[in-house]
Amino acid sequence: MTTGNTRVFIVDDHPILIKGVKFLIENEKDFVVCGAAQSVQDALQQIDLVSPHVMLIDISLGGECGLRLTENLSQRHPYLPILIFSMHEEALYAERAILAGANGYINKNSDPKELISAMRKVLSGKIYINDRVNTYLINKLRRKNFKDENPLSLLNNRELEVFHLIGKGLTSRAIAKQLNISLSTIHSHKTNIKSKLNLNNSNELTCYAAQNSLS
Numbered sequence: 001m002t003t004g005n006t007r008v009f010i011v012d013d014h015p016i017l018i019k020g021v022k023f024l025i026e027n028e029k030d031f032v033v034c035g036a037a038q039s040v041q042d043a044l045q046q047i048d049l050v051s052p053h054v055m056l057i058d059i060s061l062g063g064e065c066g067l068r069l070t071e072n073l074s075q076r077h078p079y080l081p082i083l084i085f086s087m088h089e090e091a092l093y094a095e096r097a098i099l100a101g102a103n104g105y106i107n108k109n110s111d112p113k114e115l116i117s118a119m120r121k122v123l124s125g126k127i128y129i130n131d132r133v134n135t136y137l138i139n140k141l142r143r144k145n146f147k148d149e150n151p152l153s154l155l156n157n158r159e160l161e162v163f164h165l166i167g168k169g170l171t172s173r174a175i176a177k178q179l180n181i182s183l184s185t186i187h188s189h190k191t192n193i194k195s196k197l198n199l200n201n202s203n204e205l206t207c208y209a210a211q212n213s214l215s
Contacts, residue, residue: 064178
């Protein structure tokens with residue numbers, strides 16, 4: 001049984017991963033997992049009840065986006081540290097996570113000790129990013145003509161969210177309903193996405209999204 005007093009809340013859509021991360025975290029005597037959720041709505045309902053000291057959030061939450069949860073929490077609880085914990089490309093998502101209000105970004109392939117260190121760092125009020133992301137961001141700031149190798153970096157957060165939902169096989173109408181925006185807005189986003197990614201039609205967009213979307 002844990003005797004921790006630093007409360008951690010986990011948001012991830014994979015129950016097995018939640019159990020594994022909970023076990024890892026509670027091996028630290030001063031940490032306890034106070035709650036977990038598999039969806040944005042479930043997380044928002046629980047957080048006010050358990051008052052966590054730090055959030056551990058995945059970017060891909062089924063059909064939902066962890067960045068939107070991060071934006072919501074950073075507005076509602078501006079002093080609550082948020083660490084994004086994801087398997088997806090750091091160069092593409094770390095900067096977006098920080099801009100959304102997160103205090104750090106760590107890849108799920110990282111050493112378990114690095115996760116604990118990252119949590120302690122954001123709890124101390126600092127920003128956590130690894131050396132690879134740090135180098136990427138410095139190069140981007142220094143070079144006016146810096147061009148990201150990943151074409152998805154051209155998309156804004158909403159376009160990226162729509163892109164990944166297309167990749168999951170959702171229709172435009174289903175995406176509009178899930179994101180609570182109009183169908184015409186979805187069509188506009190899809191047009192912008194095709195233009196930015198140099199895709200000729202909706203079939204090319206669907207195929208490209210299926211190959212490159214968050215799992």
